[in-house]
Amino acid sequence: MARKLIVGNWKMNGTLVSNTRLLREIRDDSTIQASQIDAAVCVPFLHVPEAQVILMDSALRLGVQDISAFRDGAFTGEISADMAGEFGVQYAVVGHSERRIYHGETPKTVGEKALRAIEAGITPVVCVGETQQERESGCARETVEIQLVAALDSLTTDQARGLVLAYEPVWAIGTGRSASAQQAQEMHGFLREVLRSRAESLASVTILYGGSVKPSTAAELFAQDDIDGALVGGASLEAAQFLDIVHLAASPAVAPM
Ligand code: 13P
Numbered sequence: 001m002a003r004k005l006i007v008g009n010w011k012m013n014g015t016l017v018s019n020t021r022l023l024r025e026i027r028d029d030s031t032i033q034a035s036q037i038d039a040a041v042c043v044p045f046l047h048v049p050e051a052q053v054i055l056m057d058s059a060l061r062l063g064v065q066d067i068s069a070f071r072d073g074a075f076t077g078e079i080s081a082d083m084a085g086e087f088g089v090q091y092a093v094v095g096h097s098e099r100r101i102y103h104g105e106t107p108k109t110v111g112e113k114a115l116r117a118i119e120a121g122i123t124p125v126v127c128v129g130e131t132q133q134e135r136e137s138g139c140a141r142e143t144v145e146i147q148l149v150a151a152l153d154s155l156t157t158d159q160a161r162g163l164v165l166a167y168e169p170v171w172a173i174g175t176g177r178s179a180s181a182q183q184a185q186e187m188h189g190f191l192r193e194v195l196r197s198r199a200e201s202l203a204s205v206t207i208l209y210g211g212s213v214k215p216s217t218a219a220e221l222f223a224q225d226d227i228d229g230a231l232v233g234g235a236s237l238e239a240a241q242f243l244d245i246v247h248l249a250a251s252p253a254v255a256p257m
Pocket of ligand 1 (some may be wrong): 009168210211212232234235
């Protein structure tokens, strides 16, 4: 099994003071310091400059939760991938369901955001996932395939090799109701086949699971063949919980080097 990637998504939480403290606590973990795991935290944009300083020379990587679909210009309130890159940002979540639902982001917009990130040397974490209704009506696979294919259509195969995919079923986000390890594995296996059908080299793209990941559910998720790590929301807001998840992912029993 390959090395795992754990990404925290802090969403719109915390203050500069509390997030600074949280970031230091996560940064100072010995597993992270020893680079035994790939880990990143996606902080609110305004906290990026402070986070860059705190993470200087640290193995913990810096991410943001969105970026503009445009390079530059008259787009009031937007932050470009190049601007994020200037602050040492290495990951950008794009197409999170909260952006798709509350900000009307389309699969095509998400693809453009992924491309902007890659052009700026930032790894896009492209989120896909079905709603409860889509799952109940039997079109979960079709939904995530449309979302993934739209992102891939914006990228060359070479560019697509640099993305991270995150399967986040909307019904599992912030609900305390994680997908079961079997449900998640089934969808991850499907997503990997969609990637492989594009190009054999895309079969090795990292696929994270997100949606109510907790220390109590992480080990079983990480034991699945096609789950390469996690995108963690609520549990990334407490250092102890996030680090428990990091340690489970780094454990040799789960992920031999
Ligand atoms: P929760 O872990 O709070 O369910 O959030 C998941 C998520 O949306 C991460 O991007």
